[in-house]
Amino acid sequence: MFRTALRNVLAHKARLLMTVLAVMLGVAFVSGTLVFTSTISDALQNTARKGFDNVDVAIQRGGSDRADGAPGARPALDQKLLETATHLPGAASVTGTVSGFTAIADKHGTMIGDGFSTLGGNYSPGPNGTDARYPMRSGAAPKGPHEIALDVHTADRGGYKVGDTVRISVDGPVREQKLTGVFTTDDARVGAGGSLALFDTATAQKLFAAPGRFDEIDIKAAPGTSQAALKDAVEKVLPQGTEATTGRQLADEQAKMIAQSMDGMKTGLLGFAAIALFVGIFIIANTFTMLVAQRTKELALLRAVGASRRQITRSVLTEAFVVGAVAAVTGLLAGIGIGAALRSLMNATGAKVPDGPLVISPSTILIALVVGVVVTVLAAWLPGRRAAKIPPVAAMNSVHATATTKSLVVRNIIGALFAGAGTAAVLVATGMSDGKVTMGAGAALLLIGVFVLTPLLSRPLIALASPVLRLFGISGTLARQNAVRNPRRTAATASALMIGLTLITGLTVIAGSVQQGIDKMATSALKADYVVSMATRSPLSPDVAKKLAAVDGVTASSPLRNSPSRIGADTEYLTGVNGKDFGRLTQLDFTEGALGTLDGDRAVVDASLAKYKGWHVGSRLPVTFEDGKKGTLTIGGIYQGNQVIRGIILDNGTLAPHQKHATDMQVMVKTAHGATPEAKDSLVKALGKNPAITVADKKDVSNAIAQTFTLMLNMVYGLLAMAVIVAVLGVINTLAMSVFERSQEIGMLRAIGLDRRGIKRMVRLESLVISLFGGVLGIGLGVFLGWAAGELVSGALPTYELVMPWGRMAVFLAVAALVGVLAALWPARRAAKLNMLQAIKAE
Structure with a gap:
């Protein structure tokens, strides 16, 4: 019966070709997805681990003080802590790092990099005058407030060379910096198509943190000192609200994050592959049903000469197994090609992928083969059962009996x-x-x-x-x-x-x-004509709102500013606006009270939050502001919130005194003649034709x-x-x-x-x-x-x-x-x- 099944496959190879193609496409999609995501994930993880080669222990702000956005003082990573870490036993070198968003414009004014991977940081030279994290390809490190260094990929994409002037934006206003050096880096975000600009430490602190403050302190262990031993020594001098993490833990966490970020893509692509295979099941079942119907006499003769029902079913399933195996192998090979092609396509479209080998894991091979064979055999099982039910007497008839009325x-x-x-x-x-x-x-x-x-x-x-x-x-x-x-x-x-x-x-x-x-x-x-924001939705400098308010033809403007606070036992975000102009820029539907004039302790709240909290017009809310000071807000109106405007809204005059570093999420602008090309052009010019800022009507x-x-x-x-x-x-x-x-x-x-x-x-x-x-x-x-x-x-x-x-x-x-x-x-x-x-x- 096995030899008969193989002969049937060879005899009907033309009829089975489309079935093979259908299964092959589904398997190719599955294996191609697994190869592509494994290759990208492996390359990014390897690059990420290289980025921690010079970090054995990192001191970071702890997750307990402000992870929930609650008000209060943030733990400080300052120069004093850095100097303390320098004198710890087992510490070979200590580096304070600062980082934040930095948009870099190319020579045509277009932003280089990919959104949140558009970063800036500090160049921190050691005793030998170099920063091991960023080897210089050409030029020298930045040393003043008007100097900058770029990674080699960003410099190439922007067409920049040492000595050129580079236009950048950190929080809105355009800055012009002199390019003093071009460096290489193992930063995975840069390898994936992002950009990195470096400033001297003092300038970076002023731009991204505060003078003398760091986002992280990295410590390199001396020879013979393990990461665990160095971590124990560091933990003895940590101030409250900070924590020490080994470089190995950081690398593992980043690798885990990369793997998780790839899981979403993998799941989505495999979902569509499953759809293709599911559709293929109909083709397989249909094909074997027709083959069984066309071989009624042949199968009946086999029954007549002694073949059992089980042998007939096995014969059909053996044919399906051979077809599935052929389709699975060819699909796997095609999938490997698809995975390689997708990586090349990403590089060709500007989505830079770190170099690395094509990853074809044993699990990918096993999954591809199992999927191809199992799907084909399962789809052929019902036709196989029908074949086994063909009576021997059908060998004497020209056509086997059709489906009965009862079965239908x-x-x-x-x-x-x-x-x-x-x-x-x-x-x-x-x-x-x-x-x-x-x-x-x-x-x-x-x-x-x-x-x-x-x-x-x-x-x-x-x-x-x-x-x-x-x-x-x-x-x-x-x-x-x-x-x-x-x-x-x-x-x-x-x-x-x-x-x-x-x-x-x-x-x-x-x-x-x-x-x-x-x-x-x-x-x-919105009644505003324009909404101004950073292209990446990162915070804007308050200077942007001031510049926009001063533009000729602007009749009303208001920044939207978020600040964490504590009301009762819960953390709530306050939204600060220009209370005088807010009513002319928005059109809110009030279910209780009215917008009125926002000033002093008066606030308005969206209906869903008010219902959840049991607040009404006239309710007085005891609030702890961002700086820890206390006050009281009175609800003057309850409005229907939406994805654009919601939460607790009050006047910036009330909120600003409690913010050390005020930033705006966006600025709403209304002009005298509405949204016109001339008005938009005047706003864009007022902001210095900044590539990082969008002016949207x-x-x-x-x-x-x-x-x-x-x-x-x-x-x-x-x-x-x-x-x-x-x-x-x-x-x-x-x-x-x-x-x-x-x-x-x-x-x-x-x-x-x-x-x-x-x-x-x-x-x-x-x-x-x-x-x-x-x-x-x-x-x-x-x-x-x-x-x-x-x-x-x-x-x-x-x-x-x-x-x-x-x-x-x-x-x-x-x-x-x-x-x-x-x-x-x-x-x-x-x-x-x-x-x-x-x-x-x-x-």
């Missing part, structure tokens, strides 16, 4: 139960506060139920196309009859496409609706939101395209095997006068009808699930409203039609080339 009734009942339960679960979830799990389970049940019911649905839905198909004469009539002749086969073929389009449509509905909801929320609450805010969702959708479309490609392979496979199965019938049609063009048209129309059937089901399910998911989202986003993407749905339906047309090209050509006499004689 049982199938329809099961499908109806699944679909009903899934629909009910989804509808119940829409009314729950946290119904994600219920909705996910309901969506899965609904998809399974519709799949089981697809044979029942195929006849009435395909019948709707009859008037159109009649326009194509006998070819159209035959195409409709062929499409419904075997409902189970049609259902399995259409279901692969249905699943892909369900996901695509559902995500499109959700994304478009959420985008409009956020857009409406962001713009309806309402349209810019909307476009930024749209761009985010468009990017997300495009990524999803690209990944789900894999499922559609697999679905195309399924349609091709089904049609090709159907043509083979109907060779005699096609020969008869040719003999009685249907020409080759008519045969091609018949096969193409059959393919088109099946694909459109799957497309209509997928789009319908996608709209329903998208609506249901939106009902969940609307609880957290009050401005959410359902947006039906009619244009995109028309495109999706057109894609389904295109899938049908393309998938039919080869089978139609093959059908038209059949020799009518040989086909008539074929069994």
Whole structure:
């Protein structure tokens, strides 16, 4: 039986080719994802560990004092502590480090680096006059407030050489620095595409901390001193609120963070790979079902000469194992190539990836092989069981008995139960506060139920196309009859496409609706013409608000400033604004009280926080400010908060005296003539054409939101395209095997006068009808699930409203039609080339 199974694989290799391709694509996606994420993670972790080569123990601020944002004095890492650490036994060298956001503009004024990896730090020379962390490639270290050094990658991207003037921004205002040196670094963030600028220590402290203060103190152990022994010595001199960590712990923590950050990408990509494999299951099951049906006489003869049912099942599963093994091996090899190509693509697009070997772990190989084989064997198990049930007497009949009415009734009942339960679960979830799990389970049940019911649905839905198909004469009539002749086969073929389009449509509905909801929320609450902020959402210097307020044509402006405080036993953030102008810049919906004039101890609070705390208009709140001083705030109004404006709002005149280092998150600006190109240009010029600062009007805010969702959708479309490609392979496979199965019938049609063009048209129309059937089901399910998911989202986003993407749905339906047309090209050509006499004689 084993030899028979192998001969069957070789005899039907052309028919099994599409099955191999479908499994291969899924396995390639899985292995490519694992190779790519392992390679990137390994390279980043190795680079991160190198960055701690000169750190055996690090003194940092502890996690107890201000981790929750509570007010009070921060523990100080100052020069005195650094000098104390220098004289510790076992300490070879001690370095105080300071770091913070630093935007660097290239010669065209564009910011170099990638968002939060756009960093600045201090060059701290040791006794030999160099900083071991940053070997100089050319030039010298910065030594004054107007000098700077850049990492070699940033200098190359910006086109800078030693002696050039570099425009930078730390907290808003533009600074011009002289480039004195170019250095190399093992910093993983720079290796991943970020940028690093170095200042002398005094300048860095002034920019990022405070004079004489450090963010961290790094200690290098003397030869013969272990990290643990040095840590014990350091802990004896630590002030309250600080802690000591070994370099090995820091490296391990950073490596763990890198691995966790890659887990999200890996999970997402593997999710789409799972979808592709799930779609592939339909193709595999369909292929083996058709092979079993075509070999009815052969399998019946095997039964007649003594083969048991178990042997027949094993024979089919052996074929599936061979197909799965071939597909898994080729998929693994293709996946390794995909992983290498993705790394090269990232480097080509500017997302710098540290150098390192391509990581192909044993687990990747094992997972790829197991996935390919197990998926194929499981999908072929049901056809294998059906093959075992073929009675020996079928060897004397030309065609084995078709499915009984009882089996179809049982199938329809099961499908109806699944679909009903899934629909009910989804509808119940829409009314729950946290119904994600219920909705996910309901969506899965609904998809399974519709799949089981697809044979029942195929006849009435395909019948709707009859008037159109009649326009194509006998070819159209035959195409409709062929499409419904075997409902189970049609259902399995259409279901692969249905699943892909369900996901695509559902995500499109959700994304478009959420985008409009956020857009409406962001713009309806603002009367300001412009919102000015750092490109990376890092804090702005108060000088920015002062410069904007002084611009000609600015009629009102207000910075938004956050400060931690303690109210009762809880930590709350206060938002400081320009109380005089705030009402002219925002449009808040007050449920109790009014905005009025914000000054003194008067504050307004968003409704959700007020409800949670039990506050009302007139409530007096005892508050401990950021500097530890106490005061009282009186609630003058309660408003409906949103993602843009929420929390406790008071006048900056009340808040500022309690802040040592005031920074703004953004500045709202209103101009005399509204949002005009001239007004925006004047604001940009007033800020020195700073590449780190964005001046956004309402349209810019909307476009930024749209761009985010468009990017997300495009990524999803690209990944789900894999499922559609697999679905195309399924349609091709089904049609090709159907043509083979109907060779005699096609020969008869040719003999009685249907020409080759008519045969091609018949096969193409059959393919088109099946694909459109799957497309209509997928789009319908996608709209329903998208609506249901939106009902969940609307609880957290009050401005959410359902947006039906009619244009995109028309495109999706057109894609389904295109899938049908393309998938039919080869089978139609093959059908038209059949020799009518040989086909008539074929069994």
